[in-house]
Amino acid sequence: MRELVYTGFMSLDGVVDSPGATSEGHRGGGWVMDTEFVPEAFSLKGEELAETTALLFGRRSYEAFAAVWPDSEDHSAYKELPKYVASSTLGEDALVDGWGPTTILRSSADVAALKAEDGGAIFIHGSAELARNLADADLIDRYNLLVFPVLLGAGKSLFSRADRDRLRLHLRESATYGNGVAKLVYDVKR
Template sequence: MRKLITGMKVSIDGKMEGPEGYADWVDAWSEDYGLTPQIDACLLGSVMYAGYERYWSAIQNEPDKPLPMTGKLPMPAELEWARFAEQTPHYVLSNTMTSALWPKTRFVRSLEDIAGLKQQPGKDIYLMGGARMTASLIDAGLVDELRLILYPLLVGEGKALFGATQNRRGLELRKVQQLTDGRVSLVYGIG
């Protein structure tokens, strides 16, 4: 069975967004979790998908121009993810969306649909949901692994990654790696 793996970039106080609604401490939105070789599909919520599609389409369409959302040129790892994303099926959990710009985008409507995706042959699936979607899929027992990049700062006000989690879950530490700039990569199995 395929695993559903989520990856998030969070502050030490567990925030995935600051008070302005985004993680201004993250320099690049590349896939920094080491997942690319082991995944062949991505899963997102509809709110996140709209911005995700816009961001990565901008890089795909004009890789040598500053991004409208950040005003910065794409980093090399972002260019690499943009190429990967263009070729990879994306599933969007939504009861209302019916169309997307990317031809490899499909819609799933329920937790049962996600459980069905895990039963299909293939590599693992990367969950790029927001906090609410990630919490609901963890609560439903569908997320198998949690990969965090912990940033050395206290954000204070902002959206907590696990603020919407309803059920207590045990985590099994599988890997710890010190990164540059005081960041730490943590990999947990979810029990």
């Protein structure tokens, strides 16, 4: 069985959208860029490269990343990896050429089937709505979070507010950095 990992930047109040720009339309966008850059605070991103065997996106995040990552030197290690897009509306004609094999998954059942296959870790970048839905379906296995010292008040939350059974997490790894960023890596306990 493959591990499904959500990785992302998050504000202290749980917002995961618009870390680098104001694309979500609230005034709090760009909050990662407002934090002093400390290289070791971002070392988790480099560590993830060694583990990533596939990427999973929601439609909106796929469209945003596909416009930038295929030609980005910082993301060149991801170029040929298999990519999956969870979308009920995206057509095959909207997939980006030259960015590795890409498969559209139409449901959380399709994601569950992908997880059941042999292979390594699948990482979800961005895709807050997808991550919430997959967490509610008990499909997320780990959270790799960089929590930034900012409260935004508006924006998309990573976690659902649905009334659900309690989900326990096990802290695998943590660190704090001089710029106030905290690394929190949690395994979902089952």
